Amino acid sequence: xxTKGYVPYLFLSPALVLFAIFMIYPIIYSFxxxxxxxxxxxxxxxxxxxxxxxxxxxxxxxxxxxxxxIMIIQVPLxxxxxxxxxxxxxxxxxxxxxxxxxxxxxxxxxxxxxxxxFSIMLMGDGIINQFLASLGIGAVPWLSHPWWAKAALILAxxxxxxxxxxxxxxxxxxxxxxxxxxxxxxxxxxxxxxxxTITIPQLKPVILFTAILSTIGTLQLFDEPFTLTKGxxxxxxxxxxxxxxxxxxxxxxxxxxxxxxxxxxxxxxTLSYIQFxxxxxx
Amino acid sequence: MLSKGRSLFxxxxxxxGVVISLFPFYWVVIAxxxxxGKVFSKPPVLSAGNMLLTNIINLNEAIGISKVLFNSVxxxxxxxxxxxxxxxxxxxxFAKFRFKGRDVLFGxxxxxxxxxxxxxxxxxxxxxxxxxxxNSYQALILPNLAYPFAIFLMRQNMLAVPDPMMEAGRIDGVxxxxxFTRIILPSxxxxxxxxxxxxxxxxxxxxxxxLIAVQTKEMYTLPVALSSLFGLSRIDYGQVMAxxxxxTGPIIIFFLSLQRxxxxxxxxxxxxx
Numbered sequence: 001x002x003t004k005g006y007v008p009y010l011f012l013s014p015a016l017v018l019f020a021i022f023m024i025y026p027i028i029y030s031f032x033x034x035x036x037x038x039x040x041x042x043x044x045x046x047x048x049x050x051x052x053x054x055x056x057x058x059x060x061x062x063x064x065x066x067x068x069x070i071m072i073i074q075v076p077l078x079x080x081x082x083x084x085x086x087x088x089x090x091x092x093x094x095x096x097x098x099x100x101x102x103x104x105x106x107x108x109x110x111x112x113x114x115x116x117x118f119s120i121m122l123m124g125d126g127i128i129n130q131f132l133a134s135l136g137i138g139a140v141p142w143l144s145h146p147w148w149a150k151a152a153l154i155l156a157x158x159x160x161x162x163x164x165x166x167x168x169x170x171x172x173x174x175x176x177x178x179x180x181x182x183x184x185x186x187x188x189x190x191x192x193x194x195x196x197t198i199t200i201p202q203l204k205p206v207i208l209f210t211a212i213l214s215t216i217g218t219l220q221l222f223d224e225p226f227t228l229t230k231g232x233x234x235x236x237x238x239x240x241x242x243x244x245x246x247x248x249x250x251x252x253x254x255x256x257x258x259x260x261x262x263x264x265x266x267x268x269x270t271l272s273y274i275q276f277x278x279x280x281x282x
Numbered sequence: 283m284l285s286k287g288r289s290l291f292x293x294x295x296x297x298x299g300v301v302i303s304l305f306p307f308y309w310v311v312i313a314x315x316x317x318x319g320k321v322f323s324k325p326p327v328l329s330a331g332n333m334l335l336t337n338i339i340n341l342n343e344a345i346g347i348s349k350v351l352f353n354s355v356x357x358x359x360x361x362x363x364x365x366x367x368x369x370x371x372x373x374x375x376f377a378k379f380r381f382k383g384r385d386v387l388f389g390x391x392x393x394x395x396x397x398x399x400x401x402x403x404x405x406x407x408x409x410x411x412x413x414x415x416x417n418s419y420q421a422l423i424l425p426n427l428a429y430p431f432a433i434f435l436m437r438q439n440m441l442a443v444p445d446p447m448m449e450a451g452r453i454d455g456v457x458x459x460x461x462f463t464r465i466i467l468p469s470x471x472x473x474x475x476x477x478x479x480x481x482x483x484x485x486x487x488x489x490x491x492x493l494i495a496v497q498t499k500e501m502y503t504l505p506v507a508l509s510s511l512f513g514l515s516r517i518d519y520g521q522v523m524a525x526x527x528x529x530t531g532p533i534i535i536f537f538l539s540l541q542r543x544x545x546x547x548x549x550x551x552x553x554x555x
Contacts, residue, residue: 004458005381007379007458008375008379008381008384009375009381010458011371011372011374011375011379011462012371012372012375012376012387014367014368014371014372014427014428015368015369015371015372015391015427015428015433016372016387016428018368018424018427018428019390019391019394019428022402022406022424022425022426022427022428023394023397023402023428025405025409026401026402026405026406026409027397027401027402027405029405029408029409030401030402030404030405033404033405085296085299088292088295088296089296091289091292092289092292092293092296098300099296099299099300101538101541102299102300102303102304103299103300103303104541105303105304105307105534105537106303106306108483108533108534108537109487109530109533109534110486110487110489110504110505110529110530110533111487111489111505112487112489112505112508112509112529113487113505113508113526113529113530114306116508116512116522116526117306117309117310117526118306119512120313120321120519120522120523121306121309123322125322125324126321126322127309127321127326130324130325130326159302159303159306163303191288216396216398219398220398220399220400222400222489222490223489223490223505226509227509227512230513241398241400244400245400245490245494248403248404248407249407249494254404254408257404258401258404258405260400261398261400261401261404262401264398264400264401265397265398265401268396268398269396272396
């Protein structure tokens with residue numbers, strides 16, 4: 001194409017300027033802050049002291065444990081059910097659009113709004129416990145027991161995100177050739193076997209993509225524990241994201257908060273790298 | 283295809299899924315139209331009451347919901363419009379031009395999708411404080427205008443626009459800007475709609491940054507206002523649920539009216555990966 005060389009740069013310039021100011025500069029700034037500490041309101045160099053502090057910080061380890069516990073249970077659980085839901089939807093003929101929209105609806109609600117809804121529904125005498133009682137199951141201490149509070153978060157997050165992931169899988173399933181299934185049927189493979197030998201392997205790159213997205217999302221988990229469980233009871237649902245917010249904006253310790261931010265950055269980088277390696281794509 | 287018995291089973295499973303997905307929405311509306319205490323009554327109240335207006339009036343007294351709603355609308359509309367322009371222009375540059383540094387720059391945008399927002403909020407807060415921009419609309423609008431996922435989505439879909447169409451335009455003497463607005467944009471309308479929904483939803487639901495950048499009640503956006511209301515020691519549930527309805531209603535209407543583009547846009551981007 002014979003265009004003047006500067007044309008693409010003109011089209012790019014607004015994004016590049018904004019990106020430099022609000023992304024590149026803050027990332028560098030944050031990195032520098034993580035080596036500083038506040039003395040009488042002034043940021044002064046502190047070497048590695050913030051990073052050393054991590055290792056003796058019990059609350060940091062608690063938030064790390066909480067975040068990973070939620071991630072390890074919630075991400076596979078949600079992705080598995082999303083695939084099951086997508087293949088069910090893929091198999092039926094009628095009301096497809098209706099199902100699709102219904103399952104996607106939770107994904108448009110704000111994180112604060114759905115956290116509030118679930119918080120009220122999960123209260124001791126809330127509607128979910130009343131429903132469980134009608135099934136003959138006793139009241140569950142959703143928000144007052146450390147273990148159940150994590151379960152409450154997992155439940156709510158799965159409700160919010162399952163349809164979103166389902167739509168992604170549904171799109172990918174349309175690309176799986178029908179002949180694979182036909183061949184398997186002729187070989188006598190049942191539906192369940194086909195699901196594990198055809199659907200899941202064919203979706204591998206997409207599963208990787210959604211797993212990375214969900215992992216990144218969970219490592220930054222903030223809105224839900226902040227609203228739904230308020231980090232409690234006794235820090236059982238305090239996440240790294242919440243701890244960072246408290247450190248930065250309740251105690252105004254910007255240096256240590258930036259260090260926590262970089263811990264999240266490093267974890268996301270490492271986990272994404274491992275996920276790429278394990279699945280061996282690209 | 284499925285046998286009759288099996289397909290009935292699948293429909294029942296899907297239907298249970300639909301009930302679980304939609305019940306909370308129904309229940310919010312019920313709670314928003316009843317008195318506060320009714321959310322916990324036994325047996326549960328499952329029909330709409332007539333307290334909606336009272337709850338909204340109380341809500342307005344408690345957190346000034348009309349100003350909050352106004353803030354959210356201004357921020358979201360301005361953000362979506364500006365971001366759509368910025369991201370569409372850069373998506374176009376990445377999709378339709380060869381230039382020095384293209385792949386490095388595009389890669390940089392992609393990688394930045396993995397940067398947690400937490401790593402940015404502290405420096406952003408200090409920058410805004412230094413510029414005297416805390417509690418301002420621009421503080422809420424500017425930081426995310428160059429939205430990497432939107433750039434990615436626009437680029438992916440613009441790749442499909444045939445080059446000969448643009449060549450023909452160039453030969454006819456159409457300006458570069460004209461090519462962009464008259465040839466490219468009309469051919470990616472569904473993607474524009476999908477991207478607009480993404481940006482709208484992102485900003486309407488955004489919480490962490492507004493929570494930090496805004497400290498005065500008059501500048502609260504909906505999520506921040508709801509969160510502060512829900513953090514009070516005495517919670518009026520009718521009021522809170524009326525607030526949740528106001529925060530959720532517009533986004534659902536916006537989504538439902540554009541969902542066709544949204545789902546095809548999303549399907550399209552996933553297919554081309």
